[in-house]
Amino acid sequence: MPGIRAPVNYSDEPTRHPSLKINAKEPFNAEPPRQALVSSYVTPTELFFNRNHGPIPVVDDIERYSVSVIGLIEKPKELFMKDIMNLPKYNVTATLQCAGNRRTAMSNTRTVKGVGWDVSALGNAIWGGAKLADVLELVGISKFTSVTPAGGRHVEFVSVDKCKEENGGPYKASIPLIQATNPEADVLLAYEMNGETLNRDHGYPLRVVVPGVIGARSVKWLDTINIDSQVCQGFFMQKDYKMFPPSVNWDNIDWSTRRPQMDFPVQSAICSLEDMNVGRNGKIAIKGYAVSGGGRGIERVDISTDGGKTWKEASRYQKHGVQYIADEENSDKWAWVLFEAEADVQSNTVIVVKAVDTAANVQPEKVEDIWNLRGILNTSWHRVHVQVRHSSM
Numbered sequence: 200m201p202g203i204r205a206p207v208n209y210s211d212e213p214t215r216h217p218s219l220k221i222n223a224k225e226p227f228n229a230e231p232p233r234q235a236l237v238s239s240y241v242t243p244t245e246l247f248f249n250r251n252h253g254p255i256p257v258v259d260d261i262e263r264y265s266v267s268v269i270g271l272i273e274k275p276k277e278l279f280m281k282d283i284m285n286l287p288k289y290n291v292t293a294t295l296q297c298a299g300n301r302r303t304a305m306s307n308t309r310t311v312k313g314v315g316w317d318v319s320a321l322g323n324a325i326w327g328g329a330k331l332a333d334v335l336e337l338v339g340i341s342k343f344t345s346v347t348p349a350g351g352r353h354v355e356f357v358s359v360d361k362c363k364e365e366n367g368g369p370y371k372a373s374i375p376l377i378q379a380t381n382p383e384a385d386v387l388l389a390y391e392m393n394g395e396t397l398n399r400d401h402g403y404p405l406r407v408v409v410p411g412v413i414g415a416r417s418v419k420w421l422d423t424i425n426i427d428s429q430v431c432q433g434f435f436m437q438k439d440y441k442m443f444p445p446s447v448n449w450d451n452i453d454w455s456t457r458r459p460q461m462d463f464p465v466q467s468a469i470c471s472l473e474d475m476n477v478g479r480n481g482k483i484a485i486k487g488y489a490v491s492g493g494g495r496g497i498e499r500v501d502i503s504t505d506g507g508k509t510w511k512e513a514s515r516y517q518k519h520g521v522q523y524i525a526d527e528e529n530s531d532k533w534a535w536v537l538f539e540a541e542a543d544v545q546s547n548t549v550i551v552v553k554a555v556d557t558a559a560n561v562q563p564e565k566v567e568d569i570w571n572l573r574g575i576l577n578t579s580w581h582r583v584h585v586q587v588r589h590s591s592m
């Protein structure tokens with residue numbers, strides 16, 4: 200008896216914050232209103248987006264809960280919570296972003312398949328837990344190992360929850376062993392979120408957090424760590440979360456031609472305004488987030504108040520009142536950057552944001568150019584249509 204179980208239906212779901220916007224009920228998928236994202240650098244746990252593929256697991260006995268580490272290793276082992284908590288604890292501030300963030304806007308071009316999301320399928324949290332590199336040392340794999348003597352090159356995470364895409368099997372994903380054993384990659388087995396015990400929705404009692412990588416690889420409710428010679432063959436690695444060109448459709452798709460998406464590209468969105476906000480003419484505040492993958496920082500955030508003809512730079516921060524500079528010692532490399540700018544708007548217009556990361560990658564202008572049938576990685580310039588009502592003074 201493992202102490203944790205996967206319910207077969209949705210009668211045992213946790214209660215959720217009423218201001219979350221529900222995009223799908225069963226499995227539960229929801230995001231906060233976009234304004235909530237820019238109210239604080241660290242996203243409050245109850246407003247953090249939820250992305251699920253099945254019912255939320257239930258822990259009956261935490262003492263009996265364990266993670267099995269198996270596969271191409273010399274010393275397979277069963278690790279209990281106390282073993283994980285005995286390892287040095289790290290707090291890593293990292294933004295988790297679903298690859299489907301901003302999918303709804305991609306559907307406006309041509310229909311895509313998948314749960315719809317506005318701009319809030321991401322959040323920034325302080326994850327507390329053990330480094331996976333330390334956990335793997337417990338089974339005899341040393342730091343910076345790319346291949347085990349038995350030929351293990353990938354670390355597969357298998358969860359407890361059951362989903363229909365896996366025909367009732369568990370959700371799973373993998374990352375390369377070299378990333379898992381690199382302490383600088385900050386891959387965590389997290390048991391805390393924002394200083395509190397991880398809650399059920401976000402993976403209680405233990406989840407993987409892979410900073411800088413699409414959310415799909417941060418497996419919740421961890422059950423097994425399997426050291427394998429090949430990339431995980433699960434649905435979400437092989438038949439989903441791959442980036443295809445706009446020419447590929449459901450009739451000509453060959454999933455084997457593309458790699459599973461790992462790092463996420465540079466992204467930004469305006470959160471202080473909704474489309475068609477009717478405001479008075481004059482000064483408006485433009486606030487939002489910018490984030491890139493792979494630990495790349497944000498070099499610049501450009502704002503346009505004339506639909507993209509002219510641009511000015513927004514100010515950036517992580518800590519309030521401190522100008523953010525990428526790669527500085529006190530910047531969080533895995534976390535988003537919030538930006539703000541003020542604009543003087545006199546007539547109806549389109550406000551646009553695009554960010555540039557430290558590798559000088561920039562967001563693509565048009566969603567059409569990056570359209571893909573699963574609607575992932577919509578990182579096109581984010582536009583908000585603003586309607587101005589002239590005040591009579």
Ligand SMILES: Nc1nc2c(c(=O)[nH]1)N[C@H]1C(S)=C(S)[C@@H](COP(=O)(O)O)O[C@H]1N2
Pocket residue numbers: 247248249250251252253295296297298358359360370400401402413414415416417418419420
């Ligand atoms: N076990 C399990 N892990 C999972 C998922 C899931 O459905 N089951 N969803 C993944 C996806 S697609 C994302 S974007 C993130 C969402 O994490 P959150 O719900 O804590 O925000 O979890 C990932 N880990």
Ligand SMILES: [Mo]
Pocket residue numbers: 250296297298299414415
């Ligand atoms: Mo996701």
